[in-house]
Amino acid sequence: MVEKGLTLPSIRASGTFSFRALANRRDWSSESVATWLLGFAPTVYLALSGGGYDIVARSEIGIVVWWLVMLGALAGVLPRTRFTTATWTALVLLAGFFAWTWIAVGWSGSQEQTRAEVCRVATYLGFLVLALALVSRHSVRALLSGLACAIGLVSAIAVLSRLVPSWFPADTAAKFYATSRLRYPFDYSDGVGEFAALGLPLLLYVATSARTLAGRALGAAALPVVVLCLGLTVSRGGILAAAVGVIVFYALVPDRLPRLATGLVAAAGGAGVMLELLHLAAVRDAFEVVAPASQRHAMLLVLVFACVAVGLAQAGITLAAQRWPRPRWLVVSRRRSEGIAALIVVAVAALVIVAIATGADNRLWQEFKRPNPPPIGNQYSRLLSIAGSHRYQYWQAAIAAFHTSPWKGIGPGTFQFYWAQHNSLAEFVRNAHSLWIETLAELGIIGLALIGGFFAFVLTAGARRVARTPGPARTPGPARAPGPARAREPERVAIATAVAGVAAFGAAAAFDWVWQLAVMPLIALLLVAAALGGDGEREPTRTGRRRLLTQAALAVTAVVALWAIVVPLSATVEVRSSQAAARAGNFRTALADAATAQNIEPAAASPRLERALVLEQVGDIPGAARAIAEAEAREGTNWRIWLVASRIATESDQPALALANYRRARSLNPSSPIFKR
Numbered sequence: 001m002v003e004k005g006l007t008l009p010s011i012r013a014s015g016t017f018s019f020r021a022l023a024n025r026r027d028w029s030s031e032s033v034a035t036w037l038l039g040f041a042p043t044v045y046l047a048l049s050g051g052g053y054d055i056v057a058r059s060e061i062g063i064v065v066w067w068l069v070m071l072g073a074l075a076g077v078l079p080r081t082r083f084t085t086a087t088w089t090a091l092v093l094l095a096g097f098f099a100w101t102w103i104a105v106g107w108s109g110s111q112e113q114t115r116a117e118v119c120r121v122a123t124y125l126g127f128l129v130l131a132l133a134l135v136s137r138h139s140v141r142a143l144l145s146g147l148a149c150a151i152g153l154v155s156a157i158a159v160l161s162r163l164v165p166s167w168f169p170a171d172t173a174a175k176f177y178a179t180s181r182l183r184y185p186f187d188y189s190d191g192v193g194e195f196a197a198l199g200l201p202l203l204l205y206v207a208t209s210a211r212t213l214a215g216r217a218l219g220a221a222a223l224p225v226v227v228l229c230l231g232l233t234v235s236r237g238g239i240l241a242a243a244v245g246v247i248v249f250y251a252l253v254p255d256r257l258p259r260l261a262t263g264l265v266a267a268a269g270g271a272g273v274m275l276e277l278l279h280l281a282a283v284r285d286a287f288e289v290v291a292p293a294s295q296r297h298a299m300l301l302v303l304v305f306a307c308v309a310v311g312l313a314q315a316g317i318t319l320a321a322q323r324w325p326r327p328r329w330l331v332v333s334r335r336r337s338e339g340i341a342a343l344i345v346v347a348v349a350a351l352v353i354v355a356i357a358t359g360a361d362n363r364l365w366q367e368f369k370r371p372n373p374p375p376i377g378n379q380y381s382r383l384l385s386i387a388g389s390h391r392y393q394y395w396q397a398a399i400a401a402f403h404t405s406p407w408k409g410i411g412p413g414t415f416q417f418y419w420a421q422h423n424s425l426a427e428f429v430r431n432a433h434s435l436w437i438e439t440l441a442e443l444g445i446i447g448l449a450l451i452g453g454f455f456a457f458v459l460t461a462g463a464r465r466v467a468r469t470p471g472p473a474r475t476p477g478p479a480r481a482p483g484p485a486r487a488r489e490p491e492r493v494a495i496a497t498a499v500a501g502v503a504a505f506g507a508a509a510a511f512d513w514v515w516q517l518a519v520m521p522l523i524a525l526l527l528v529a530a531a532l533g534g535d536g537e538r539e540p541t542r543t544g545r546r547r548l549l550t551q552a553a554l555a556v557t558a559v560v561a562l563w564a565i566v567v568p569l570s571a572t573v574e575v576r577s578s579q580a581a582a583r584a585g586n587f588r589t590a591l592a593d594a595a596t597a598q599n600i601e602p603a604a605a606s607p608r609l610e611r612a613l614v615l616e617q618v619g620d621i622p623g624a625a626r627a628i629a630e631a632e633a634r635e636g637t638n639w640r641i642w643l644v645a646s647r648i649a650t651e652s653d654q655p656a657l658a659l660a661n662y663r664r665a666r667s668l669n670p671s672s673p674i675f676k677r
Contacts, residue, residue, distance in 0.1 A: 031080065032142040035135055039146025039526055042127075043519055047154040047195065051186035052518025055116060059569040061518075062123030063562060069130050070558035073551040079133035083550060086461045086532045087132050093454035094525075095557070098125050100447055101412050102564065105603075108411025110635045112604035115568045117412035117442075122564040124521045129554065131529030140494045140530050141209075147501075147523055148206045151199030152222035155229040158184055158192055162232060162283065163300045165290050180285045180379060182232035191517050193238025194508040196229040198501055198523055200242050201249040205497040207266070207314050208259045209490060216318050220266055221311030227270030228303060231277060232284075234379050236386075237511045245504030252466045252496035261317050269310035276302040278380070285379065368392060371425070390425060391433050391511065397422050398432040398441035409444035417637040417668070426671040431513035438513075455506050462499035462531035466492055498530035571601035578610050582617065590614045605635035609644065616648060624648050639668035 042061050046052035052061070072078030083091075098121045101114070108114040135143055161168050161184040168184070181189035203226060206219030230238050246263070250256055276299060277284050282291035283299050290296075370387040401410050401418045410418055415438055416430045423429065432438035440448045469492040505514070505524035514520040574597035581590035591614050597607035612627035628645045635641060646661035666675040 031136065032139045035139040036142040036146035038131060038134060039143045040150045042522060043147060043150035044154060046519035046522060047150070048185050051188070051191055052522070053516055055119065055569060055572050058123050058518035059119055059565050062126050062565045065123070065126040065130050066558045066562050066565070069126060069133065070555050072133065073554035073558070076551065078554065079550060081136045081533065083132065090454060090458055090528060090532055091128065091132065093450055093457060094125055094128055097447065097450040097454065098122060100443060100450055104408065104412050104443060107408060109414045109417060109637045110411065110605065112601065112606060112635065113413030114411050115601065119565050119568040122561040123518065124525055126561055127522050128525040128528060129557070131526050132533045133554065135529050135533040137491060141490065143526060143530050144202055144205055144494055144497055147526060148199060148202035148219065151195065152203060152225065154185070155196045155199060155226045158182060158229050159225060159232065159303070163296045181234045182229065186517060189233040190235045190237045190512050191514060193230050193233030193235025194241045194512060194514055195520060196226045197238045197242035197245060197508065198504050198520070199226045201245040201497050201500040201504065204249055204259065204263060205493060208262050209493045213315055213318055217311040217315040220262060220314035221307040223266035224269040224273050224303060224306040224310055228273045228277065231274050234382060236383060237508055239383070240511065241504040241508040244507040245500045248503045249497060249500035252463065252499060253493050258317065258321055262314055265313045265317070266310055269306040273303055273306045393423070393425055394419070394429060394432045395434060395437050398437045401441040402444065405444060407444045407446060409442045409447055412442045414637070415441055420639055420669040421637070423671055426673065431516055433513055434511060435509035435515040455502065458502055458528050458531060459499060462495060462502065465531070466496045466499065469495060495531055498527040501527040502531060567601055571597045571604055571607065574600065575606050575610050578614065582614050587614055587618050603634055605631040605638065605641060608634065609641055612644065612648065616651070621648065621651050625652055637668060639665045642668065
């Protein structure tokens with residue numbers, strides 16, 4: 001959270017509140033403010049723009065980010081810190097993934113879909129570059145605080161959309177997924193739950209490490225809101241991500257005991273909120289019909305009470321830790337903590353061995369292969385099942401696609417076409433619900449090695465950096481002697497928090513299409529910068545050869561990335577403009593916009609498909625036939641194009657061609673209900 005208020009050193013010195021200190025707080029530099037905004041502003045914007053799933057929303061942010069990188073490099077103000085070996089390694093891996101995705105245009109079955117993926121990765125790379133160039137050891141705290149504020153705010157808005165629906169437009173109960181689970185503002189319940197899960201380690205960091213008493217209390221008070229948001233989504237992926245993030249957080253942070261107290265208090269507040277939610281069935285299971293006001297207001301009252309109680313409890317924990325020495329029996333030595341960790345590892349290994357010996361692992365695997373959880377009880381009963389909700393079937397298809405081209409893949413963005421042709425569930429799916437498996441299918445072994453290697457390197461290097469950063473001295477008492485180790489403790493906690501957030505994202509990405517929700521990779525890549533960046537010395541103001549080379553590399557990369565973003569974005573905007581004009585009956589403008597999109601991205605199929613549809617509407621059937629033939633040549637595995645081609649051939653009085661096109665469309669999507677009539 002933005003830390004304004006009474007500082008902890010002033011509490012230690014005086015033991016009383018100082019309103020003058022509250023008014024005179026001025027330790028936020030312009031660098032810290034800029035870094036805080038980098039974490040807060042794009043996260044909130046993309047989250048409230050459907051999670052950044054749409055190409056227009058995420059690309060607009062990508063253009064702004066790369067312009068900042070280019071202008072900052074040309075003006076000599078970026079990078080703020082010297083890039084280390086670790087940061088260069090991470091940049092090379094993600095840039096390599098960007099380049100490989102672009103190279104895949106050469107063999108992809110849809111250059112348009114692949115260029116859209118190039119655009120996506122270019123935007124993500126921009127956030128990593130800007131964050132690494134901006135974040136220093138002095139501002140990493142501000143970045144984490146900005147992210148925590150953003151996730152807390154969006155989670156609160158999501159919860160209020162269920163509890164106070166009159167504050168929101170009528171169509172916020174999104175259209176695509178018909179479910180009683182909370183799905184605003186992403187229109188995807190699991191995505192909202194996994195977004196909220198990323199906030200848990202960040203808010204625990206603020207609640208236990210903010211420099212002010214108010215900051216710590218507010219960070220803790222936001223935790224029940226995030227827990228309720230996660231609970232309303234009933235997201236098993238969100239629960240997994242939350243568990244991974246919290247476990248890694250507590251495994252890496254120093255001086256865990258007081259932070260564990262904060263976690264227990266927050267868990268108690270969250271449990272109270274969830275118990276009330278389970279009691280209020282109308283709020284819990286609200287679907288299209290708004291729950292009665294009495295239940296909604298009761299839920300809101302309990303939530304506010306829990307937030308206030310947890311915030312006050314955290315303030316009490318903070319003040320108590322500063323006033324009274326910790327008993328010696330609560331001081332855990334490094335050797336003792338290592339012994340406890342070893343016992344936990346042994347216990348987990350024993351459980352795995354028992355599961356294998358008893359065949360429980362096979363039974364769980366068979367249950368995961370089931371398409372859906374059994375329909376028993378209320379929607380929360382799904383949490384007791386590990387049925388894959390079709391994921392096993394998606395992954396089967398992705399692995400089959402991988403086997404067709406193991407090294408280079410079938411092409412980024414084309415899994416949807418392979419699934420349509422080979423699926424057995426008769427449903428539309430665009431993504432394989434796993435970043436790692438989908439990358440294996442679309443970009444092959446090389447693509448998975450690049451993106452998987454990127455995240456594996458970040459987790460490994462971040463954990464090593466935590467281990468080598470000095471922590472606090474393990475001595476009882478309210479205050480420890482100052483020194484280098486004490487001065488580096490906040491940095492160690494910040495790095496540990498960032499690594500925990502990246503681990504939580506990796507867990508979510510293994511089971512859902514969070515890579516396509518731009519706000520999620522944005523958070524993860526900013527956390528990568530917090531985990532690896534700021535470790536080098538501050539760049540000198542004088543120019544040097546290495547600094548000039550870095551700035552030149554940033555400027556050139558910015559130009560390339562902007563080109564990668566602008567072309568697909570511009571073509572998409574023109575196609576949508578053509579569609580809007582056609583709906584309004586302005587066919588001349590519609591044709592002009594479609595032609596503009598066609599000129600911007602000559603290899604794209606959608607401008608030609610749009611042009612064919614408009615020409616068909618105005619009665620120019622020969623022109624429509626030529627346009628749809630051009631679309632077929634550019635995206636031959638898209639069954640929709642062949643279905644439109646069949647209709648146009650019928651209107652051209654070419655029954656044989658119409659039948660051939662129809663059969664081609666059916667072969668590309670044989671399980672579709674359209675072809676079973």
